[in-house]
Amino acid sequence: MDFSHRAAGRGVQRRAVPFTGMQLRAADAGATLRFEGYASITESPYEMEDWAGQYTEIVRRGAFTKSLAEGADVPFKINHSGITLARTKSGTMRLAEDSTGLHVDADLDPRSPEVQTLQSAMERRDLDEMSFAFRVVRQTWNTDYTQRDIHEVNLNRGDVSIVNYGANPATSAHLRARDVATALRELRAGQTLTPDAVETLGQVLQLIAAADGAVDVAQPLLASVLDVPNPDADPDPGDGERADGMELFELRRRLLAL
Structure with missing residues (x-):
């Protein structure tokens, strides 16, 4: 694993x-x-x-x-x-x-x-x-x-x-839904993020990374057990297409830049 x-x-x-x-x-x-x-x-x-x-x-x-x-x-x-x-x-x-x-x-x-x-x-x-x-x-x-x-x-x-x-x-650190919602509203509105919002979004990023890691581990195992193709094994999309998960990548990029 x-x-x-x-x-x-x-x-x-x-x-x-x-x-x-x-x-x-x-x-x-x-x-x-x-x-x-x-x-x-x-x-x-x-x-x-x-x-x-x-x-x-x-x-x-x-x-x-x-x-x-x-x-x-x-x-x-x-x-x-x-x-x-x-x-x-x-x-x-x-x-x-x-x-x-x-x-x-x-x-x-x-x-x-x-x-x-x-x-x-x-x-x-x-x-x-x-x-x-x-x-x-x-x-x-x-x-x-x-x-x-x-x-x-x-x-x-x-x-x-x-x-x-x-x-x-x-x-793990506990995240309150209200804090996450407030931080995301500030991010969406282009406001200067408060230190608390930056910390909350940093915790969200860690949870996203953890979930992403769990998916990376689970996908090939499940594909093997079920004898089906691993979705991540698909060829890269063409130049005119946007790969699944690019929105998640962009969120990571923005959070890491804070």
Whole structure:
């Protein structure tokens, strides 16, 4: 079975880990609250799942080095949304990669109602995971596509977040029909897409790629079992004809260009 379509993922991705090395303490005579912890642990395998089944994923040491060196603009948030509580661009958050993983050191304003809520939830242990949003730059797969090694990520305009429940690596992101419809309306109208719309359409693209991959696998198998010609084995159409699936190709092209 051909799992090579797994290598095509390009959208924003999220991974979560339980609190590791986490501290939230007063600093500067109570003027700020200082958060420290890890948003990602490197060299630590975890299980993922997609349309083709389960596979192992490992974020390799050094995956964050280039993005951090280039001054990635990364906000600190709660559940990947809402107001920014700290940010690398402003100097209120510092990210670094060490032998453990992606270390977060953020100065939080105790006057902020969101920070006060966060502090209370953490003290009660109602929140106990961190997550980060990123784009994959370099990756490798083993020969049977059962292990994915992430060698380089782009953190710019992603985020690091404290989350209620991290997006389970073994489940796919959920797309709400309303969000997809809104994003497609913006695309059809030629509007400047919002970041949320770009992310939603990126997830749609990944689902299209997954479905396309499933069809590529299923078609020859079904044709063989049913002893009928494989539709993909038909000769290319003439110059004056448009091949089936070209509309899908054009949608992919437009989404990848965003």
